[in-house]
Amino acid sequence: MSFAEREVRQMLEGARSNLLQSGLPLKMWPLAMQHHATAINASPQLDGSESPWQLRFGEEFPAMHIPFGAKVLFWNNPKRADNTAGKLPPTSNEGIFLGYYIQPGHDWKGEYLVAKLEAADYHVNWGALTIQRTKRLELPSEGFIFPWKALIDSKAPKADRLEDQVIPQTPKAVPLESSMHPPHDEYEYEII
Numbered sequence: 001m002s003f004a005e006r007e008v009r010q011m012l013e014g015a016r017s018n019l020l021q022s023g024l025p026l027k028m029w030p031l032a033m034q035h036h037a038t039a040i041n042a043s044p045q046l047d048g049s050e051s052p053w054q055l056r057f058g059e060e061f062p063a064m065h066i067p068f069g070a071k072v073l074f075w076n077n078p079k080r081a082d083n084t085a086g087k088l089p090p091t092s093n094e095g096i097f098l099g100y101y102i103q104p105g106h107d108w109k110g111e112y113l114v115a116k117l118e119a120a121d122y123h124v125n126w127g128a129l130t131i132q133r134t135k136r137l138e139l140p141s142e143g144f145i146f147p148w149k150a151l152i153d154s155k156a157p158k159a160d161r162l163e164d165q166v167i168p169q170t171p172k173a174v175p176l177e178s179s180m181h182p183p184h185d186e187y188e189y190e191i192i
Contacts, residue, residue: 022069023149035099075136
């Protein structure tokens with residue numbers, strides 16, 4: 001396997017891992033792959049050497065390291081008014097972390113990609129999920145939580161009893177005596 005093939009495989013495996021951990025649907029793969037690429041560039045190498053970001057810019061990646069699909073609290077962009085709450089909309093929302101907004105030239109200006117958690121299950125499956133950029137976000141005090149994964153797991157059918165989780169064994173077939181083949185002592189043999 002060549003170097004390029006190995007790198008492509010690593011990116012695909014990372015995107016799959018992001019989607020599996022977050023519980024987000026497969027159609028979110030571009031964001032999952034972009035997040036994985038940024039995480040690789042921002043993390044120190046396995047041999048202990050500096051991260052690719054540090055080698056290029058001379059400093060550590062200045063953003064918080066947050067897993068893809070984790071719950072965050074983000075502050076609303078003042079230019080993006082939420083008119084549904086009247087004159088007193090909340091200044092922050094619960095959301096799902098979707099990555100970092102990296103500008104051309106690999107220039108990061110402190111913007112994160114997030115989506116509102118409110119009605120996200122509808123928007124991801126049936127509509128367009130609105131992805132927002134924000135400069136201010138915080139993690140919940142409980143640590144990393146994956147709300148989309150919890151939602152998917154809660155909707156998955158579960159067996160109520162242990163007996164329902166066991167695959168029943170098929171009964172062994174009992175040989176039947178056939179009337180076409182009577183027992184041996186009833187046979188009549190004729191010697192010719």
